[in-house]
Amino acid sequence: MLARDALVALLLLTGFQTLYAVENLPVRVVKERKPCSGGCGRRGHCNYEEGRCECPWGYIGPSCEVDRMAVCRQTPDDPGSCGFIMPKNCECYRECFRLYCRYGTDTNKCANQMWGADAFDASCWLYGSEDRGPATDRPQDSSLYPKNPEQETVWFGRIPEMIGGTNYSGEELKLEDPGRRYKSPWDRPWLVWHRADNIAKPLSMCNNTCANGRGFCIQRPGSLEPECSCHFGFKGPDCSEEDPTTCWFSPTCSGRGQCRSGFCHCHDGSWGWGCHRSVAYHPATPGAVPDVRSKARLKIYIYELPWEIAFPFEVQEEIHSRDNIYTGYEQFMRYFLMDDSVRTENPYEANLFYVPALAYFYAENVRNSQWQIKAVIDHIRQQWPFYNRSGGRDHFVFMPGDRASCHSDRWLQDEIIKVVHFGMQKKNLTWLGIENKDYGCIQTKRDLVVPSRSVNTGPLLPNTTTSYYQWLVANRGYDGNRTLLFFFAGGIADGEYSGGVRLAIKLLLQNLTSPPPDVKFFEGSIGDRYHDLLQTCKFCIAPYGHGWGIRLVHAVHFGCIPVIIQDNVYQPFEDFLPYEEFSVRMRLADVPHMVELLRTYTEDQLAKLRLGLVKYYRAFIWEREFDGLAYEWTLAGLQRRAYHLDGEYFH
Template identity: 60%
Template structure:
């Protein structure tokens, strides 16, 4: 294991153990942030930047001696941590601990990938400690395979079944971070990949422990822990792909075409280099596919961010407490019973949220709607447009016939929220594919408009009859489960994701796309 130096003692003869110095200003030569993984002492006392995007990015935080926090963070169960806007440092607890001084043992969220460790182990501080005979993220593995003859790569991939092998990556390549420092942890909006992994580890029908029979390979990059939602994914993704390519033979067999991983950042794959775009299957929330795009930081002028014949657009997770889909199933049972009619929906449409500026934000859609409604005098009484947060957002979802679903800087949640609350989505996202759109009949439950249609949207929406609206609501009742990850709310997004992956496998077998762009080393 590499050495990781948090500080350099001025008198090494008196430096024993790993506890923080009482007075690091006088006792150390250097100390400020979390150490980088794999960091070794550098005589220049500078932090190398070869792995940008790791947890000790140069943010506005400092780590202090434990003595400056309550009960010394229970003797090291956390670190004494302070953001620049805090008045005093606080304990930032390691996984498995909670409380003001990390005094409470709490593993309730520590092993999110397998809360019960599959019944074959125990969650301890973010790791599944497995019973003898089991190993892996969620104690899901029992067997490791290797070729019978060195150098020979057996091919026993089935043609009639989807079989996926998940790589077990070492902690220093991809692993959930020990702390949540507010930048490299978890966020409810970006947890779709967590739900996929959690369900996949228990999916004995699709998951295989034998990589030689797998026809797809799952690379658990855990990117959100390394880059959050807007930082550069390339260093971490490159590190992981290089490790997979050098330590297993399967990536090189197809140039990565049968490998997949999640990129759930706001713009997904838009900023990654072309060799990375053209190789593996990426699961993203933002489906921009447009020729000749001129957005800053989007270098691919051929198709911008995704190719739907290869990449898979999946729905994000709606986990806002006031908007959880706890009543969605009952609502759609009522919709079906009433043959799609809903007399409670008296508003034509609504939108509430940020408007932004510039053509990149929402593709100019939000600004165009604001301009339209500002020009109408009087404003239609059955239209609600709120710039900013609306305290009655839930009520608006439940009383509107149409709910506007634009994107923002990248993907947005409004499509999912509209569907979960029975509101017909009005999707205005030029050149952006929606979740599962290549095999899900959106015309049965949503309305699409172009940016160019916005000046006439009010009169266009009024042309829909009650019978047509009822038919669209029945379509929502048929397909809403595809947009919900939580199985406790009857969600089937995991199953629809598998269907999408199986479709990509068929595309590979049909030679619909090839690996054209060679990586530049």
């Protein structure tokens, strides 16, 4: 018997399951499936790499038999939200606190920063009465809103954990405003999902009991009757229809499963975020960490995470959408899961490791996502050997928030590759209290700046962007419709906002004796005129804001030559994308002279810059249906980072 066959036979005898030598690799790595407990397929599916049952939101256990979020559900069909629009049993919010706040009672350290910040004064109820207090003869194991809440509930202003307590006896827990009873838990009129004047109603008062809890019953201000509002994953007048579009990373679950409330329930034999996994690899020698990484090909392994660690959950009941400009990472993940040329199921051959922390779901754009990323990394360190092997240097995570990692702790800034939209790097920065005095927010040879997605700013974007550029090629880059020199429209704020650029432009134009007629400046929003000006200006100003700015992407999508005024800020793919071929770069110090500087460009030079945009505009579009290549450019950037690892450019 050959030595290779003998090794396979030996491993079979020692208890390994279905072993195969991996093609074209040393026998140090073998295929092996670890079985899950019986019954896993009833509610979840088996992750044969870990031997773990992958469960939908709320369920845990070897067969997903334990309903961790039962106290947050009105019925078994209720997905079990931690949101604040439908008032919950206080014990629900306590379970959500245990889920999201792993690092002590400080809500600033909750993995779900949005939930932690808003939970402090979120009112809630317990079964009981205001006269007698919480019921002792009825378990607090559900959020089923009672038919007679006036007689069956006692209300509190917050849960005990918000004041470091363990029971409901503290004076600080009392609901100070009795008028807040029976209504959406908190009053946030400045938020998109402000619903404070909604009055909660029992399911029995709504159509078809909102399909048995797939929605909830609420009465809007000024409405004579309550109405159904559907939870994430359901739709229809009574929420009885499943919405198959909620699996954002793989809407079809790769054709190997069914989408249910954001969870791909995979057919047996498949598992993962989009049912994209089907093969499991393990070392031939248990406990070993074989290194079979290839230098010739980029191979990326993505971690599969349980819902308790990372899941695209329902942020708020009836608020199921995300701000489109922050969802470039969703597009990346969607294409990546389908990309078998780069994605590998064998972690031992991976050059890079994708950490899908889903930071935007947990921190949105303005909060600090480091606590969610820390929770994910802590889990990865415990379950796999690869992060510890490199100290995280060959791992990457998307941080799409406004300031990315600018205010993260130093360990996170130094360890992992961060894929961001905001590339500020400079020693001794003082902007907005950045503490890292060595390099600010990113290191350009390690971290990667990528473009954001664009909001739908008008008829040119994005479906006719390509046709405009085709027209531009036919006209050799000349566009006689662009008769204005430049424009800017948007918020100004103070001198710190945008590094002072917006304020400097405002002061420049105010101080001119005769404002030039071909320069347009607007403080605030201008509606549809914004995209009209993008099509009629030669130059479009692209500063940043309190973090990354969208105006560079807008300018490129509309064929307007971007004037980038962002001191110390690296732009998307700037280490290998030749910006000098399609843009103008200025410093804040140049703003007082920007009008005359821009007038020095001849029509021939402008045409040449526009032809540069023709060459590279697709790097700023994520959607492949609109000829976007941002995914491919991101892969190219990641491959450079893998190369930089071997160059020891950073530690």
